[in-house]
Amino acid sequence: MPAHYTWGMWPSKIKHCRECGTAVEHRLPGDGDTKVRAICPRCGTIHYENPLNVVGTVPFWGPQGEQVLLCKRNIEPRWGKWTLPAGFMELGESTAQGAVRETQEEAGADIEILDLFTVLNVVRVGQVHLYYRARLLSDVFQPGHETQEARLFREEDIPWEDLAFRTVRETLRCYFADRRKGQFGVHTGDIS
Numbered sequence: 001m002p003a004h005y006t007w008g009m010w011p012s013k014i015k016h017c018r019e020c021g022t023a024v025e026h027r028l029p030g031d032g033d034t035k036v037r038a039i040c041p042r043c044g045t046i047h048y049e050n051p052l053n054v055v056g057t058v059p060f061w062g063p064q065g066e067q068v069l070l071c072k073r074n075i076e077p078r079w080g081k082w083t084l085p086a087g088f089m090e091l092g093e094s095t096a097q098g099a100v101r102e103t104q105e106e107a108g109a110d111i112e113i114l115d116l117f118t119v120l121n122v123v124r125v126g127q128v129h130l131y132y133r134a135r136l137l138s139d140v141f142q143p144g145h146e147t148q149e150a151r152l153f154r155e156e157d158i159p160w161e162d163l164a165f166r167t168v169r170e171t172l173r174c175y176f177a178d179r180r181k182g183q184f185g186v187h188t189g190d191i192s
Contacts, residue, residue, distance in 0.1 A: 012049060014038035019045045051126045054167075055098035056086020057134035058175050059111050065179055067152040068172065069136060071106050073164055074148040081164035084131060084171060085109070085150075099132045107150040108142030111135060118171045118187045129167040129191075133175070133184060155179075166191045 012026055017040035024038040029046050038047040059069040070082045085106040089098040096113050103109050111134040120129045141150040153159075155176045163169050174187045 012036070012038050014047045014049065017043060017045055018047065019043050049126075051121075051128050053089040053095065053098075054086055054127050054129040055089045055095045055102060055131075056084050056129070057099045057103045057111060057113070057132050058084055058117055058171060059103060059107065059109055059134045059136045060175075061136040061139055061152050065135075067154055068158075068175065069107055069109060069141070069150060070153055070158070071143060071146075071150045072148040073146065075146045078164035080148070080162075082159050082162050082168075083164040084168050086129070086131065086168075095130050096132060099130070099134070103134065105144045106147050108144060109150065110137040112137060115184065116186055117184065118167075118174055118189075120167045120170060120188070121190045122167065123190065124192065129171075131167075131171045 014024055016022065017024055020040060020043045022040050022042040024047065025041050026036050026038055028034070029037050029039060039045070061067045061069065069085070071085050073079055073081050073083055085103040086099070087102040087106070089095060090101070093101065100111060100113055103111050114133040114135060116130065117133045118129070118131045122129060139152065143150040158172060160169065170189065170191065178184045
């Protein structure tokens with residue numbers, strides 16, 4: 001097995017130093033670190049690779065939150081499948097700000113962000129998905145170019161077999177279970 005592989009990890013995507021452009025070496029830093037890192041042999045910069053945050057919302061409508069907003073994807077991966085509005089967090093924004101931005105970009109929905117609802121680790125692709133509950137302020141949507149259609153669904157009408165991602169399925173399952181109990185909590189878990 002090549003030196004740049006570690007248990008449960010994939011090869012580093014870093015090929016050149018971000019500081020000086022020299023081709024990096026993949027090795028242990030030697031400072032007690034136990035992970036192979038991309039290290040510049042010229043300037044000594046150690047490059048760390050960290051998980052990406054995916055942020056989104058569970059936008060709900062109705063006096064009891066009986067409907068949720070889903071978006072039909074107009075992009076790959078999973079073109080034509082349904083999802084909650086979500087995407088990669090940007091630099092310079094909080095997780096909540098990113099979730100609001102993604103909801104506006106993908107669904108064209110006006111929302112009031114509420115509480116953090118799910119935190120799901122997707123280790124195999126190096127991502128953490130964070131979904132917030134969000135109250136819809138209107139039932140009029142203007143989806144962006146990444147979305148074919150934005151529509152409200154009751155639990156019994158959710159297209160469970162046509163959901164794009166397991167994190168969406170788990171988040172929706174938790175939402176409707178908590179709604180039945182009349183109390184919402186924070187849910188965490190790992191998606192393997």
